[in-house]
Amino acid sequence: MIASIIFIILLAFGAFLFYKNVAKIRRNVLLGKEVNRSDNSSERWKLMALVAIGQSKMIVRPVAGVMHILLYVGFVIINIEVIEIIIDGIFGTHRILSFAGALYNFLIASFEWLALGVIIGCIVFFIRRNIIKLNRFMNKELDGWPRSDANYILITEVLLMSAFLIMNASDHLLQVKGYEHYIKAGSFPVSNLLSPLFENMSNASLVMLERGCWWFHIIGIIAFLNYLPYSKHFHILLAFPAVYFSNLKPKGEFNNLASVTNEVKLMLDPNAAIPPAPETPLKFGAKDVLDLNWKQLMDAYTCTECGRCTSNCPANQTGKLLSPRKILMDTRDRLTEVGKNIDLNNGTFVDDGKALLGNYISEEELWACNTCNACTESCPINLDPLAVIMDLRQYLVMEQSNAPAALNGMFTNIENNGAPWQFSPADRLNWASED
Amino acid sequence: MSQLNVPTMADLMAKGETPDILFWVGCAGSFDDRAKKITKAIVKILNHVNIKFAVLGTEESCTGDPAKRAGNEFLFQMQAMQNIQVLNGYDVKKIVTGCPHCFNTIKNEYPELGGKYEVIHHTQLVQELIDSGKLKVEGGEFKGKKITFHDPCYLGRGNGEYEAPRNIIQKLDAELNEMKRSRANGLCCGAGGAQMFKEAEKGNKEVNVERSEEALAMNPDVIAVGCPFCMTMMRDGVKHFEKEDKVQVLDVSEMIAQANDL
Numbered sequence: 001m002i003a004s005i006i007f008i009i010l011l012a013f014g015a016f017l018f019y020k021n022v023a024k025i026r027r028n029v030l031l032g033k034e035v036n037r038s039d040n041s042s043e044r045w046k047l048m049a050l051v052a053i054g055q056s057k058m059i060v061r062p063v064a065g066v067m068h069i070l071l072y073v074g075f076v077i078i079n080i081e082v083i084e085i086i087i088d089g090i091f092g093t094h095r096i097l098s099f100a101g102a103l104y105n106f107l108i109a110s111f112e113w114l115a116l117g118v119i120i121g122c123i124v125f126f127i128r129r130n131i132i133k134l135n136r137f138m139n140k141e142l143d144g145w146p147r148s149d150a151n152y153i154l155i156t157e158v159l160l161m162s163a164f165l166i167m168n169a170s171d172h173l174l175q176v177k178g179y180e181h182y183i184k185a186g187s188f189p190v191s192n193l194l195s196p197l198f199e200n201m202s203n204a205s206l207v208m209l210e211r212g213c214w215w216f217h218i219i220g221i222i223a224f225l226n227y228l229p230y231s232k233h234f235h236i237l238l239a240f241p242a243v244y245f246s247n248l249k250p251k252g253e254f255n256n257l258a259s260v261t262n263e264v265k266l267m268l269d270p271n272a273a274i275p276p277a278p279e280t281p282l283k284f285g286a287k288d289v290l291d292l293n294w295k296q297l298m299d300a301y302t303c304t305e306c307g308r309c310t311s312n313c314p315a316n317q318t319g320k321l322l323s324p325r326k327i328l329m330d331t332r333d334r335l336t337e338v339g340k341n342i343d344l345n346n347g348t349f350v351d352d353g354k355a356l357l358g359n360y361i362s363e364e365e366l367w368a369c370n371t372c373n374a375c376t377e378s379c380p381i382n383l384d385p386l387a388v389i390m391d392l393r394q395y396l397v398m399e400q401s402n403a404p405a406a407l408n409g410m411f412t413n414i415e416n417n418g419a420p421w422q423f424s425p426a427d428r429l430n431w432a433s434e435d
Numbered sequence: 436m437s438q439l440n441v442p443t444m445a446d447l448m449a450k451g452e453t454p455d456i457l458f459w460v461g462c463a464g465s466f467d468d469r470a471k472k473i474t475k476a477i478v479k480i481l482n483h484v485n486i487k488f489a490v491l492g493t494e495e496s497c498t499g500d501p502a503k504r505a506g507n508e509f510l511f512q513m514q515a516m517q518n519i520q521v522l523n524g525y526d527v528k529k530i531v532t533g534c535p536h537c538f539n540t541i542k543n544e545y546p547e548l549g550g551k552y553e554v555i556h557h558t559q560l561v562q563e564l565i566d567s568g569k570l571k572v573e574g575g576e577f578k579g580k581k582i583t584f585h586d587p588c589y590l591g592r593g594n595g596e597y598e599a600p601r602n603i604i605q606k607l608d609a610e611l612n613e614m615k616r617s618r619a620n621g622l623c624c625g626a627g628g629a630q631m632f633k634e635a636e637k638g639n640k641e642v643n644v645e646r647s648e649e650a651l652a653m654n655p656d657v658i659a660v661g662c663p664f665c666m667t668m669m670r671d672g673v674k675h676f677e678k679e680d681k682v683q684v685l686d687v688s689e690m691i692a693q694a695n696d697l
Contacts, residue, residue: 060620249543250539250543250593250594250595251592251593251594252539252543252588252589252592252593252594253539253543253544253593254503254504254544256508256512256544256547256548257508257512260508260509260512261512261548263509264509264512264513264516265516267513268513268516268517284508285508312620314622314623314625314642314645314646315636315638315642317622317640317642317645318635318638318639318640318641318642318644318645319637319638319639319640320635320636320637320638321636321638322636364636364637367633367636368635368636368638369628370588370623370625370626370627370628370630370642371588371627371628371629372588372592372623372627373588373592374592374620374622374623377592377619377620378620390504390506393505393506394506394507394508395506396506397505397506397507398506398507398508398509403505403507404633404634406632406633406634407505407629407632407633409632410501410502410505410629410632410633411502411505411507411510414497414499414501414510414514415510415513418495418496418497418514419462419465419466419496419497420462420497420501420631421462421466421467423465423466425493425496426493427466428460428465428466428492428493428495429441429443429465429490429492429493430465431460431464431465431471431474431475432439432441432478432490432492434471
């Protein structure tokens with residue numbers, strides 16, 4: 001009875017806290033500018049089924065891809081077990097779903113195999129990050145918290161799965177001994193291998209072990225749930241909407257700024273119908289996170305820092321400062337900072353003298369980009385660091401007139417000669433008569 | 436070499452004729468000495484199959500692509516709208532470009548600004564011509580040669596066209612060897628995003644050197660490209676490794692023209 005009350009309080013508190021933190025992230029994402037990503041819903045659902053649910057882009061890198069699918073499937077399916085744990089916790093029952101008989105045995109056995117898969121996957125990932133030290137996990141932007149974050153996630157998952165298996169092992173021993181309440185239910189192909197470790201324990205100790213693991217497992221899950229909003233691991237939730245709201249246009253197509261279209265129409269034809277003046281002065285491009293659109297901000301919270309974008313980026317591969325992963329991480333960190341600022345100032349953002357451009361992302365990074373779309377192609381969930389880079393470039397050029405000198409020369413040539421080089425437009429057809 | 440027949444839209448208009456397709460030459464194709472050879476190869480193919488085409492000649496202007504990728508949306512849209520005025524003035528319906536950047540910009544970014552055309556890249560046109568039997572291709576000098584194709588970002592990843600250039604190369608009875616980083620995984624030549632027009636940012640290697648090294652490791656006779664900027668970058672890269680006597684860098688259209696003795 002007391003256990004049930006404690007359980008219900010913990011569960012309710014965990015759910016409430018999670019709700020509050022998710023609501024905050026949602027609020028922050030919606031600070032972004034409007035962009036229409038709700039067209040063509042059938043194609044979007046298909047894309048989500050293929051890329052997010054089906055993990056089609058993960059397997060481009062087979063080792064990480066297969067391991068990730070193991071973790072993903074394990075995570076999703078083992079959560080069915082959490083339903084039973086929650087019901088048992090609330091009502092003080094034990095293995096309430098065991099009435100399902102053979103199906104129950106099959107499910108428990110599957111969970112065990114998947115738990116083993118998750119443990120193996122996590123260990124492989126841990127080794128890749130900490131022992132093999134794959135290049136893409138060694139970049140500077142991962143120093144400190146991001147690298148620890150990744151390891152905490154892996155360790156937590158191993159602990160949770162171990163608790164699950166130890167719980168089953170002790171439960172099964174108690175079942176065999178016919179100890180009270182421990183009804184014969186479930187099939188334990190993996191945890192049976194652990195049984196010899198606990199065989200000589202007394203019944204009381206086994207009950208302690210089983211209950212301990214049960215509580216550790218569920219409290220761990222509630223705690224982990226509440227860790228998500230502070231972690232790159234939040235991708236397990238946002239990956240699905242992020243893929244759904246992907247850019248469906250060809251990757252080569254960049255947005256035409258509507259605000260610029262109006263100005264250009266006026267320049268070319270002073271008699272053109274003048275659109276109503278906007279309420280706030282027009283700003284071209286993006287200086288800070290609030291100038292980006294909500295999908296770009298959602299991308300920032302979705303990125304799980306795998307670094308495939310960065311490892312495929314030609315600029316990064318040749319030692320330039322640019323790392324597409326860092327662009328999204330910076331966007332997220334700045335947005336989190338802006339969100340805190342808003343919380344502290346009763347709902348309005350008070351200028352803190354900082355901006356995404358300059359304080360987080362430098363001009364050198366932006367000017368290293370080849371706009372080649374290697375980053376967007378390699379992202380397993382279609383995130384778009386290039387869109388952020390382009391918006392910041394636009395601000396540099398159109399608001400600050402701050403392009404590298406050579407590019408200003410190129411602009412002048414296009415304006416004067418209709419070509420990026422200094423050739424006379426009159427000579428444009430000379431090639432046809434040259435040998 | 437036979438005389439090229441290069442009618443302009445203005446010429447045809449004066450004669451009351453309309454071409455089936457407009458050949459958008461592009462700035463590199465018009466002014467860059469090496470790229471002009473690609474332009475001529477494309478014209479030779481067009482002449483050879485008797486396609487009724489025209490160029491804009493001195494009425495053509497930069498699409499605005501490098502300005503847009505560099506962040507100068509104003510200049511891009513100025514260029515775009517002026518070009519669209521010219522193109523719509525001639526009632527252009529179909530365009531073939533000699534450059535994936537022009538191709539991408541006119542195909543994807545002009546429609547919203549009022550320029551709606553059917554746009555194809557020259558490798559797509561050549562493939563169409565081969566498929567329809569209008570252009571016969573035999574290996575000629577490329578038969579059995581080792582070829583490595585470098586995907587242009589704005590043709591491949593940018594617009595999903597990986598097959599056309601490869602299909603053409605295979606028609607030459609050549610041995611097409613793929614680099615590890617090819618198709619969707621292709622590495623940029625280093626010119627994109629207006630990098631062509633500026634010094635590279637600080638790093639430990641030039642992108643074109645990295646890419647040429649990868650291409651040269653395939654031990655090719657020819658590095659095939661489909662973009663005048665890739666051409667510049669890959670040629671510079673091949674020179675960097677002092678392999679210019681052994682390895683040719685050719686546009687796919689040049690290979691077709693040479694194989695057919697055009």
